[in-house]
């Protein structure tokens with residue numbers, strides 16, 4: 021019998037075709053041997069219980085697996101896979117984009133031009149800062165953190181990679197830019213809170229392309245309003261897609277709608293990793309290379 025796969029959301033056509041070549045696509049997880057889950061779906065005990073004992077694999081269409089209760093999956097012998105490597109470059113590029121947009125005031129300038137405010141070139145108009153020469157603290161030394169370090173170095177900045185054992189409190193005070201690249205888990209929830217924002221230089225900016233709850237967003241909004249830090253570039257939010265309202269009116273904040281992996285090639289490559297994992301488990305009876313349980 022052809023194994024059955026449920027898609028929690030629409031996937032790119034190339035990915036759907038690849039899935040349809042090996043599996044029967046079914047409308048409900050209760051009929052599925054495997055599921056392709058988006059990061060917006062909470063796969064917890066209740067979800068897995070409702071899915072039923074036939075479910076063998078959850079292929080998460082993301083590298084971050086914070087939407088999945090891994091212990092609940094393990095208890096049931098369900099394989100969970102993710103999509104590492106293929107989105108590393110795209111996500112690091114978004115971190116760099118947020119840094120440059122913020123430092124060079126690009127989105128602020130864009131809003132200014134669209135308002136059709138009167139202006140002409142002048143020597144001290146809307147001056148920003150160069151990335152070159154800045155100390156960039158990269159919090160998280162995994163693939164995306166290391167790639168971001170490589171990119172900022174190419175722009176003449178000095179990356180400082182802070183892994184798990186780093187003394188974050190000590191490093192925060194030295195950085196001009198703090199860029200977050202850690203997975204969301206119990207240890208990293210509110211890693212950047214009011215106390216740590218206070219440790220940053222008042223001229224420093226915070227970049228978050230990891231997961232929203234890594235930052236206490238209310239504390240960040242307050243720090244930005246008070247001038248505790250100079251700016252923020254955010255691709256992710258604590259209660260995504262909701263954004264703390266006071267952030268919306270701040271010129272020194274660049275906001276993106278979770279675009280880290282948002283290029284067509286990247287999203288197709290992520291989907292193909294899901295297809296490979298489903299094939300490994302459901303057709304070949306083996307553990308996929310990108311299994312996280």
Ligand code: DGY
Nearest residue numbers: 081082083084280281
């Ligand atoms: C991920 O993969 O975890 C990104 O946040 C979305 O692609």
